[in-house]
Amino acid sequence: MTWIDIGALEDIPRRGARVLRTAQGCVAVFRTADDRVFALDDRCPHRGGPLSEGIVHGDAVTCPLHGLVIGLADGRARDAEGGKVETYPARIEGGRILIDAARLLPEGRAA
Amino acid sequence: MPPESEICGCNGVCKGTILAAIAGGATDLGTVRARTKASTSCGSCTGLVEQLLAHSLGDAFRKPASRPVCGCTELAHEDVRRLIRARGLKSMPAVMQELGWKTSCGCATCRPALNFYLLAEWPETYRDDPQSRFVNERNHANIQKDGTYSVVPRMWGGMTTPQELRAIADAAEKYQVPAVKVTGGQRIDLLGVRKEDLPRIWADLNAAGLVSGHAYGKALRTVKTCVGSDFCRFGTQDSTGLGIRLERRLWGAWTPHKVKLAVSGCPRNCAEATCKDVGIVCVESGYEIGVGGAAGMDVKATERLAKVATEDEAVEIVVAFVQLYRESANYLDRPYKWLAKVGLDWVRAQVVEDRDSRAALVARFDRAQAIFQKDPWAERTAPEARAAFTPLAHLAAEAAE
Numbered sequence: 001m002t003w004i005d006i007g008a009l010e011d012i013p014r015r016g017a018r019v020l021r022t023a024q025g026c027v028a029v030f031r032t033a034d035d036r037v038f039a040l041d042d043r044c045p046h047r048g049g050p051l052s053e054g055i056v057h058g059d060a061v062t063c064p065l066h067g068l069v070i071g072l073a074d075g076r077a078r079d080a081e082g083g084k085v086e087t088y089p090a091r092i093e094g095g096r097i098l099i100d101a102a103r104l105l106p107e108g109r110a111a
Numbered sequence: 112m113p114p115e116s117e118i119c120g121c122n123g124v125c126k127g128t129i130l131a132a133i134a135g136g137a138t139d140l141g142t143v144r145a146r147t148k149a150s151t152s153c154g155s156c157t158g159l160v161e162q163l164l165a166h167s168l169g170d171a172f173r174k175p176a177s178r179p180v181c182g183c184t185e186l187a188h189e190d191v192r193r194l195i196r197a198r199g200l201k202s203m204p205a206v207m208q209e210l211g212w213k214t215s216c217g218c219a220t221c222r223p224a225l226n227f228y229l230l231a232e233w234p235e236t237y238r239d240d241p242q243s244r245f246v247n248e249r250n251h252a253n254i255q256k257d258g259t260y261s262v263v264p265r266m267w268g269g270m271t272t273p274q275e276l277r278a279i280a281d282a283a284e285k286y287q288v289p290a291v292k293v294t295g296g297q298r299i300d301l302l303g304v305r306k307e308d309l310p311r312i313w314a315d316l317n318a319a320g321l322v323s324g325h326a327y328g329k330a331l332r333t334v335k336t337c338v339g340s341d342f343c344r345f346g347t348q349d350s351t352g353l354g355i356r357l358e359r360r361l362w363g364a365w366t367p368h369k370v371k372l373a374v375s376g377c378p379r380n381c382a383e384a385t386c387k388d389v390g391i392v393c394v395e396s397g398y399e400i401g402v403g404g405a406a407g408m409d410v411k412a413t414e415r416l417a418k419v420a421t422e423d424e425a426v427e428i429v430v431a432f433v434q435l436y437r438e439s440a441n442y443l444d445r446p447y448k449w450l451a452k453v454g455l456d457w458v459r460a461q462v463v464e465d466r467d468s469r470a471a472l473v474a475r476f477d478r479a480q481a482i483f484q485k486d487p488w489a490e491r492t493a494p495e496a497r498a499a500f501t502p503l504a505h506l507a508a509e510a511a512e
Contacts, residue, residue, distance in 0.1 A: 006504040015216065015242040018503035029503060033216045050258045053246040055219035062219035064246040064254055067151060069219075080146050106507050 001089065004101045009035065009092055017052040017061070020099065023106040027088060028052035029097060030072050032059055038072035039090040039099050045070075045083025118159050121152030129160060133167045140164065141182065155408045181220035183212050188441035192228055201233050203240060217243075224442035227329065227365060231437050234479040247327035250500075251487045252309055255302065260309060262288075262301040263326035264316050265362065268336045268354030268374075269297030278319030286312050296333030296371060298324055310497040313488035322486040325362065329443075331433075332371045334358040335383065339376030339393070348393035350376035353422055357429060363484035364476070367440040367449070370433065385413050388446040389429055398425040402432060403447040403455070411447050414455055417463045431462040431469045434476035 012018045012031040019042055020027040026042035028051045036059070042052050049065030059072045069078045075087040089100040114127030124147050137143045143160055144150050150157045164172045177187035184191070191210065200206045203225050207217060217225065222243035229237045241249045252260035264279065279299055283291050289303035304312055313323075325332060334357050337343065339350030354374040361372075373384035374391045384390030386406040390413045392399045397420040401413025416432065419425050435458060440449035450458065461468040490496065 004506065006506070011498075011503055013242055020504055020506055021502045022506040026502075027506075047256070048258075050254075053250070053254060053258075055222060055245070056242065057216055057218045057222065058214060065256065067219070079148070101506060104506055 015056040022104040039088040119149035122148040124149035263324040264321035265324040314492040331361040335373040337381035346376035350374040403450040431472035434472040
C-alpha cells in the first residue's frame, strides 16, 4: 500500500466531498456525518455524473445527474442493474486524510 | 396499449417491462421504480404506472391517500410542515428525531425539502445547510451533463445595457465559454464553465454590476416583459418598469419550486404572461393578475387572481401571493399544483380580499428578504470561499514532492 496525505479532514464538509485529481482521473473523497472517509472514482456508472457533487446520506451518495444511489464503502449502485465504481482505501490519522494511492499514481511513480 | 409502448419517456421504460416487474412481485410504486427506473426522473408518468399497478393487482393495490415524503418517514409533506410549525422544530436533527425519521441523516429527497421548510419557517434563526441542497443550489450554477456549469446573470425584467453585454462577452471569451445561449426567460446563458472558474467569472460579472440570476434555484427565476408603453404603440402601462420592480422585490427568495413571472403591456400579451406562475397583463384601466400558469410538463393558462387599478397594489398582491406559496406549498410543487390542492378562492381570500392578511404576508416576506436577498455570487468570490470550488489535491504533484 502507498498511503499519501491528501489534506485535512476539515477541508471536506460533513456529508460532503472534494475531488482528488490523479493521473488516472478524478477521485471523489467523501466525509460522512460521523466522520468516516471514503474514496471512489468520481464517475457514476450510469452516465458518468460527478458523484462528488451528490447529496451524501448515511454511507451512500445520490448522483446529481439522474439520482442513482451508490454505496460509499463498496462503490455499488443500489438498483437492479447494480453498476459499480472503483473504490480506494482511505483513513484518517491525526486529522489528516490518507489514501492508498497504489493504483492512482502515474506509471513508475509508485513507491 | 401494446406491451412495447413507452410509459416512461425519460428512462425509456415500456409497458411490458413494468407489467413484468409487477408480476414479479413489485406491488407498490416504490418497488416498480427501484426495479424498472420508470417514474424516477421527471415523475410525469407516475399516474400511468399507478394505473398499471391498479389494473394488474386490482383491489390488492391501494394508492396511498397522501404519499410520504420519502422512504425515511411515513409522514406526508403537509404533516411535516404542520409539525415543524406546531412543535417549534428548528433544526434538521430536531425534525428527524422528533418525527421519528427511520434513517440517521435522511436522504437526497427529504433533506432538500426539510432545508426549505426550516428556512421558510425560521428565517432569522435557521442556518442554511448547503449539504442538503441539490448541486445547483450548492454551487449557484446549473450542472451540465459533462460536469461543467452554466452561468446566467440577472437581467432585471429582461432589460440590459451595452456595458452589461460587453462584460458578458468579455467573460465568455476570457473563460473560453463554449456556448452562449439566449434563454426563454430573456437572459443570457454561458454554458460549459468549469467549476474552478465559477468564482472568477462571478467576480468579473459582479464588477460590471451583474449578479446571480438564480437560474439554478427553487427561487424567483425571471420576470419576462414586453417593451410596454415606453416604446410600443399598443402598450397601455409601463410593463418593463413593473417587471423590473417585481424582480427587484422578489429576487433571492427561496421558494418550494422555481417561480417565473411575466408582465405584458397589453392584451396582445407578447411576454406570454398567461402561462407563467404569476402573469400580469396590463390594460388601460389597470392590471390583471393571473396565477398558476404552466408551460412545461403541463401546459396551463393562468387563472385570474385579481384586477387592480394601481401598480403599487399589483406589487403588494404578487408579493403576498409568493409568500403564501412559500408558507403553504409542498416542496417541488409549482404554484399551479399547489393551487389545485388549496383552491384559488382560499388564496384570493388571504391575498386579495383580507387586507390585514395581505399586509401580514408582505411583512413576513420582507422580513425573510432582509436575510436572503444577498447576491450568492458576491459571497463566494473571496479567496477563502473560492477554495471550496477547487480540487482537494493533485495527486501527481503531491507524490512528486
